[in-house]
Amino acid sequence: MNITLATALVAGLPLTAAAVAFAHPRVGRMAALGTGLLLLPVLAVLVLEALRTGPWRHNLGGWTAPLGIGWQVDALALTLLALTTLVALAAAVYRVAEGRLTRDSRYRRYFWPLWLFLWGGLNALFLSADLFNLYVILEMVSLAAVALIAAAGGPALAAAWRYFLATLLGSTLYLLGVALLYGQYGALDVSLLSGRAEEELVTLAAAVMITLGLLLKGAIFPLHFWLPPAHGRAHAAVSAVLSAVVVTAAFYLLLRLWFGPFAGMLPGLPAQLLGLLGAAAVLWGGVLALLQRHLKMVIAYSTVSQLGFALLVFPLAAADALPDQAHAGMLMLLLAHGLAKGSLFLAAGCLAWQWGSDHLRRIGPPMAGGSLPAWIAIALAAASLVGLPPSGGFVAKWWLLESALAARAWPWAAVIVLGTFITAGYLWRILRDPLRATSVDSAVVPAQGPPLPIPLAMPWAALLLALAAIASGLFATALRSAFAAGGLAG
Amino acid sequence: MTLYLLLAVALLIIGLHGLFVCAQLMRKILALNVLTTAVFLLLVVLAQAAEVLDPVPHAMVLTGIVVTVSTTAVALGLMVRLLERRGGPVSGRDRDSRNS
Numbered sequence: 001m002n003i004t005l006a007t008a009l010v011a012g013l014p015l016t017a018a019a020v021a022f023a024h025p026r027v028g029r030m031a032a033l034g035t036g037l038l039l040l041p042v043l044a045v046l047v048l049e050a051l052r053t054g055p056w057r058h059n060l061g062g063w064t065a066p067l068g069i070g071w072q073v074d075a076l077a078l079t080l081l082a083l084t085t086l087v088a089l090a091a092a093v094y095r096v097a098e099g100r101l102t103r104d105s106r107y108r109r110y111f112w113p114l115w116l117f118l119w120g121g122l123n124a125l126f127l128s129a130d131l132f133n134l135y136v137i138l139e140m141v142s143l144a145a146v147a148l149i150a151a152a153g154g155p156a157l158a159a160a161w162r163y164f165l166a167t168l169l170g171s172t173l174y175l176l177g178v179a180l181l182y183g184q185y186g187a188l189d190v191s192l193l194s195g196r197a198e199e200e201l202v203t204l205a206a207a208v209m210i211t212l213g214l215l216l217k218g219a220i221f222p223l224h225f226w227l228p229p230a231h232g233r234a235h236a237a238v239s240a241v242l243s244a245v246v247v248t249a250a251f252y253l254l255l256r257l258w259f260g261p262f263a264g265m266l267p268g269l270p271a272q273l274l275g276l277l278g279a280a281a282v283l284w285g286g287v288l289a290l291l292q293r294h295l296k297m298v299i300a301y302s303t304v305s306q307l308g309f310a311l312l313v314f315p316l317a318a319a320d321a322l323p324d325q326a327h328a329g330m331l332m333l334l335l336a337h338g339l340a341k342g343s344l345f346l347a348a349g350c351l352a353w354q355w356g357s358d359h360l361r362r363i364g365p366p367m368a369g370g371s372l373p374a375w376i377a378i379a380l381a382a383a384s385l386v387g388l389p390p391s392g393g394f395v396a397k398w399w400l401l402e403s404a405l406a407a408r409a410w411p412w413a414a415v416i417v418l419g420t421f422i423t424a425g426y427l428w429r430i431l432r433d434p435l436r437a438t439s440v441d442s443a444v445v446p447a448q449g450p451p452l453p454i455p456l457a458m459p460w461a462a463l464l465l466a467l468a469a470i471a472s473g474l475f476a477t478a479l480r481s482a483f484a485a486g487g488l489a490g
Numbered sequence: 491m492t493l494y495l496l497l498a499v500a501l502l503i504i505g506l507h508g509l510f511v512c513a514q515l516m517r518k519i520l521a522l523n524v525l526t527t528a529v530f531l532l533l534v535v536l537a538q539a540a541e542v543l544d545p546v547p548h549a550m551v552l553t554g555i556v557v558t559v560s561t562t563a564v565a566l567g568l569m570v571r572l573l574e575r576r577g578g579p580v581s582g583r584d585r586d587s588r589n590s
Contacts, residue, residue: 067546132550139557143564150568157572161515164568168522168561169509175554176502176529182547183536 006045007058007071010081011127013038014120021112028112029096035116036089043085047078047482055487057129057191065189071127072191075486076331080126080245080252083335086468087244087342088119090461094346095237097457101353107151114151118144118241125249129190131178134253135171138217142167145246149234159229166216166226170250173213180206181261193261207262207270211254218250220311221281224304228288231300236349239296243303243345244338251310251334258314271318278311279415286422290429295348295358298426299341306337306385309419312400312412321407328483329399332476336384336392336469343381343465350374350459354451364451365434371451373459375434380466382427384473387420392472494535501528515572519565526558 017035021028050056055074063069092115102108121141128134146167150160182188184203185196197203212223219227227247231239258266258274285305292298310333316326352358354371366375384391387398397416404413472479501524508521530551537547 132553136553136557139561143561146564146568150571154575157568157575161568161572164565165509165518165522168565169525172522172525172529175526176532179529179533179536179547179550182533182550183539186540186544188546 003045003049004058006042006049007073007127009042010039010046011120011124013042014116014123018113018116018120021116022110025109025112028109029092029099032092032112032115032119033089033096035119036085036092039085040089043078043082046073047082050074050078050486051482054485065192066187069128069130069133070189070191072129073127075483076252076255077126078486079331079335079483080248081123083248083338084119084122084126084245087338087465088115088122088241090342090465091237091240091346094240094349094458094461095235097455097461098237098349098353100455101452107153110147111151114144114147115241118148118246122245122249126252131181131188131190131193133188135175135178138171138174138249138253141246141249142171142217145238145242148238149230149242152233152235152238154233155229156233159226159233162226163230166223170213170216173209173216175213177206177208177210177213180209190256190260194263197261197264199264203262204265207257207265210257211274214250214254215277218247218254218307219304220251220307221277221284221304224281224285227304228297228300231303231345232294232297236296236345236352239300239349240342240345243300244342247303247307248334248338251307255313255330259317266314267318267320271314274311275315275412278308278314279412281305281308281311282415282419283308283422286419286426289426290422292426293360295351295360295363295430296345298360298430299344299348302344302385302423302426303341305419305423306333306341309333309397309400309416310337312404312415315412316400316403316407316409319403319407319409322403324484325399325406326403328480329396329401329403331483332392332399332472332479333396335479336396336472339465339469339472340381340384340393343377343462343469344385346462346465347374347377347381347459350454350462353454353458356452360430361433363434370453371459373456373463377459377462377466379431380463380470382431384466384469386424386427390473391470392476393469395473395476491535491539494531498528498531498535501525501531515569519562519569522565523558523562526554530554 014035017031021031050073058071060069060071118141121137121144125134125137125141128137146160146164149163150157180202181193185193187193187196216223231243282305285301285308289298289301289305292301310330313326313330317323348358351363351371351374355363366372384393387393397420401413401416404416505521505525505528508524509518512518512521533547533551537544
């Protein structure tokens with residue numbers, strides 16, 4: 001396949017499908033599933049090309065950088081594109097199966113168009129190298145995400161509202177920073193700016209604005225207040241994509257900018273500050289996850305906590321002892337976390353359907369009424385999230401830890417170890433009560449009758465994502481060399 | 491030019507103040523609009539500051555206005571649904587009773 005065509009299809013396919021699904025609501029499901037199935041071979045072509053020739057740049061319409069918009073394809077972009085496709089496809093399968101259980105609501109016909117707009121926006125975001133183009137894409141992703149959260153109705157509306165205000169303020173701050181950068185250097189392209197940006201007051205002000213905006217959008221401590229209710233109350237399929245990919249997208253932009261135009265300012269205070277925020281997120285998010293009573297809220301707070309680990313890449317890469325190892329660990333963490341988190345939310349959705357609630361004391365035992373596949377998915381995803389070998393989560397934390405030890409950065413190493421224990425703590429809490437109870441009668445709380453049967457595709461979607469999270473660890477060596485071939489440090 | 495820059499800063503502060511202090515949902519939406527206007531003003535000032543008038547910030551502002559119209563529309567839609575649920579001033583109670 002032509003590489004130019006393949007690159008264009010990555011963003012173009014979901015957007016076209018969204019328009020089709022909007023015009024013909026009946027084909028919405030098929031459009032979403034078809035998009036996912038078609039994107040897999042397209043991405044495979046791009047990955048093979050990156051392995052062969054290394055990272056490359058694609059100028060849209062043949063226009064070059066100062067005026068035209070460029071797309072860059074490298075290891076970071078391709079990893080996140082693959083993650084998006086896997087999670088969105090699994091969640092779409094879950095949602096299609098779930099559709100049989102629900103009755104029609106008046107907003108239902110808008111679900112698939114919004115889903116596909118979100119998907120297309122995310123794909124474009126991971127490709128684009130133009131800061132203003134990224135602003136427009138960020139807004140598109142935010143609007144689709146807000147509408148998808150609000151589609152759950154009820155208490156999700158208030159959560160969607162808070163998310164909306166937070167994310168819009170974030171975009172505006174981001175745009176303010178971009179305006180300052182353009183005023184100073186007359187460029188919007190990330191690689192052009194990397195060459196021109198110097199360490200001066202305006203750049204610092206722009207960096208502060210953009211970072212604040214993206215921290216708000218990425219729900220990074222202490223600006224995470226909107227995430228748990230929004231992700232906890234949305235539909236399970238929506239939560240899966242939001243937690244696995246949408247917050248990662250804001251973090252991805254932080255990476256592009258701090259290892260691009262702002263790279264000169266990173267060593268020293270900014271790197272330490274970003275690391276401190278990450279450490280605080282790991283600990284605070286973890287402790288709050290321990291205190292939650294609802295399964296989906298535990299998983300939502302764990303997103304706050306796990307993204308904190310990824311932020312440690314800034315001080316570790318700036319310490320310059322094993323920067324590549326830190327980058328590889330962070331990339332692996334984003335991948336493994338996304339897969340495991342998507343799986344956990346889908347499995348939580350299955351259990352909530354079966355038992356009528358996702359309260360930790362109301363979810364029944366694994367052996368009752370066919371909820372076993374969902375429980376296996378939770379156990380496998382939890383193993384990866386904690387970091388048990390040979391899962392992807394283990395490899396990610398191991399690489400980060402290696403980098404921290406090589407840099408003799410004991411505090412960061414301590415945070416990684418301590419955070420792992422806390423993660424184990426809250427995930428063990430999810431598994432503890434149901435594992436003790438062996439049948440419905442001996443469940444901790446009187447059961448509410450037998451669990452509802454659900455279509456098998458729902459837990460299996462969760463299970464496949466969990467298996468992918470484990471598999472990413474099994475193929476860690478291959479992934480590591482692929483990261484290196486695709487130009488690791490972005 | 492300094493005047494317009496100061497004006498942009500003033501709008502920025504007004505917008506942030508409104509967003510964080512006002513309790514009414516409608517005022518929060520307006521505050522966000524004021525905030526984006528401040529950024530647009532900054533962009534237009536930057537366009538004028540260049541030696542030859544720079545058209546790129548103008549294009550950015552135009553695109554930004556389109557984006558803001560869309561976000562405001564979504565904000566208003568969400569606000570109406572939120573107020574319906576709360577039974578607020580959008581006469582949500584009447585509609586609820588009619589539906590049930």
